[in-house]
Amino acid sequence: MSLAVIALLLAGLGLVAWLSARARAAAFAGPGKPRPHSLPGQHGWYVALWTIVPAAIFLIAWSNLSGNLIYSHVLASPEAQALPGFGLQRSTILNEAYALATGASTTAFNPQAHRLAPVYAEAISFYSWIGLAVTLLVAFAGGAWAFTRLSPNFRARTRVERIVMGTLLLASLIAVLTTLGIVLSLLVESLRFFSMVNPLEFLFGLNWSPQMAIRADQAGSSGAFGAIPLFWGTIFIGAIIAMIVAIPLGLMSAIYLTQYARPRVRAWMKPILEILAGVPTVVYGYFAAMTVAPAIRDLGLSLGIAASTESALAAGLVMGIMIIPFVSSMADDSIAAVPQAMRDGSLAMGATTSETIKKVLVPAALPGVVGGVLLAVSRAIGETMIVVMAAGLAANLTANPFDSVTTVTTQIVQLLTGDQEFDSPKTLAAFALGLVLFLVTLALNIVALRVVKKYREAYE
Template identity: 85%
Template sequence: MAVSAIALLIVGLGIVAWLAGRARASAFAAPGKPRPHSLPGQHGWYVALWTVVPALLFIAVWSNVSGGLVYSDVIASPEAQRLPAFGMQRQAILGEAYRLATGASTTAFNPQARALAPVYERAISFYWWIGLAVAALAAFAGGAFAFSRVSPKFRARTRVERSVMALLLLASLIAIITTLGIIVSLLFESIRFFGMVSPVEFLFGLNWSPQIAIRADQAGSSGAFGAVPLFWGTIFIGAIIAMIVAIPLGLMSAIYLTQYAAPSVRSWMKPILEILAGVPTVVYGYFAALTVAPAIRDFATMVGIPSSTESALAAGLVMGIMIIPFVSSMADDSIAAVPQAMRDGSLAMGATKSETIKKVLVPAALPGVVGGVLLAVSRAIGETMIVVMAAGLAANLTANPFESVTTVTTQIVQLLTGDQEFDSPKTLAAFALGLVLFLVTLALNIIALRVVKKYREAYE
């Protein structure tokens, strides 16, 4: 039986504890008796929490400890003494025996694994029953302690609210700790990279060729880690071409849907527009590679402009289409949230509808519009599949949109794909790229928030 079965049993005990605590507290509300501090349901939750939480904490710890205890018992058994001393064959036999014992497999290629499976079964069953017994004991002990404290004057509501607050605090801390873990991991690996490659070369170098040759006489044997072409490709595709497409179309579609479209038209056009946000990026990549890129190449050839099969323009156009819903949805919500009194006041002063939109609605909704643009830029900067399939992998420092370029995220994926050695500057370069991208994105967000705050204060 799995650990999940014990967890379900504990949840069942928690339901019983809630009913018992609630039933005992209900007796306090009889006529003629003083009014209790907390409601019966709050007493029930208090008893249920003391029943469930200690047992679940034990199960969380036991599920990580019991595996090692089972393995130790199996290794110490007489059947395991006949296994090879070390190596892959030993681990393969143990793994096959474990799968037989847990029912994940019914056949065994090695006779030793079949002989070892009953040992695994006995050890797993033994420690499972120990876990069940201790978890049940913890549940009963916690429930009995909480049940004994149920009284008219007991502040069960305060204890339950504090427990919920602690749970919410823990949930928020998980997000913060995860972010700090990402930053620390990036910093640690980036420091190792900058110990091998000069930061000046990385941040200002114009040649990106991270391949390190096996022989010293090969071209680029020492590698070249100038990341400026990658930074430019990211800005060129994600922050210039894509934004030229997404911002006007997204903002104009939001204005039309909120100010000009009939309610029946808006009711079906807005969901259709937001469907674009749910299309997988690989589908956009196929569309860019098979439809947009050949069309752009044929157009460039027709007007006499040299063009590559993969181009920054193809990736940027499709990326701009992909992020239109981000701009449109945020702008739509912000414009719709502008008070009707501001619209009416502008129209009453003699302004036309278009003047009201330009002079009143859009300035008032600017913080939301800027937020949508920032979200769209972040989405575009982090995109990988469209760039791989439509823009290529060549790190070119060019302003020609018809040539092939690449981005930071694409190079990170390429550097970390396959078996890599994490003591090589080629692999560690991916962490340095991620750190720079993180810092740049953070700086842009801080600047944008300050600009929006200043404008809001001036507007108010």
């Protein structure tokens, strides 16, 4: 029996426990009876949690343990005595037998797999039934124990709130520990990289060529890890070209939607505009590579400028379109949060609507707009697919938007693609680039959140 079926049965038992406990707790209240401490629904949740949670913990532990038990059961069978010793052939036969037993495959290359498949199927069925039986037993025991504790004075609400609080605390700890694990993994591998490459060369070098020669006598055997061209490419595409597109269009969109658009127009245009944030980045990449990049190349040639098929301008323009909703939504919320009294006062003094927007609303909403821009920048500098498909892989230190450039994220993908050795500076360079990108993005987010917090404190 599959884990999904067992989980479904467990959910059904939890529902039955909730209904039973709720019905019993409902009988605690009535004319002439003291008021119960907790509501019937809270008693129901208490019993349901004790029915589901211990059984679910056992089910998770059993799903991890049963695999080894099944494997040992199969190896102890007479059919497994003819298997070869430890090695690739033995593992291949066992994997084929498992696929036959579970129905994932109908054929096997080795005849021994067909003989082992029934043994595997028998073991899987045997331990699945054991898991089901013990899971249901644990669920029944937990629910029955909790059900016997119900009484008018029982503090079910307090117990349920503690369980919910513990669950929320666990979720928070998982998020914090995950972030800590990411930072430590980047930091450890980056320190290994900096033990092989001078940090000053990495942070201030102008030549990026991480390819390592196979032999020491070959040219470029030590590689070149100057990351300035990558940092400049990231800033050039994500923080300059993309922002030149996103800031004016996003801000003007927000001004139109909050000040000029009718409610019916706003109700349609705002969701349509925010759809841009949900389009997969690979779709933007296709659009940049197939439509925008050739158009920019033809434009450059018509102006007498040597334009590359893959250019920073193509990637930056499409990236700017992609992050318009980030700027627009934050600016929209910021402008709408400006007190109505400031608008009315400006109009009462004789200012026009455009003058009110320019002299009153935008300056008042500027902290929120700046916060949105910073969040959009942090989103743009972490983009990969658009740059890979439209800007190229060349690490050029140039200010010509028609030239091909690359970014930090693109190089990380390139360095970690394929079979790599993690003792090589070439591969470890990806972690150093990731650490720098993480710190920059973290700083931008902290600044943006502080700016937005200051803005909220001013008008709330």
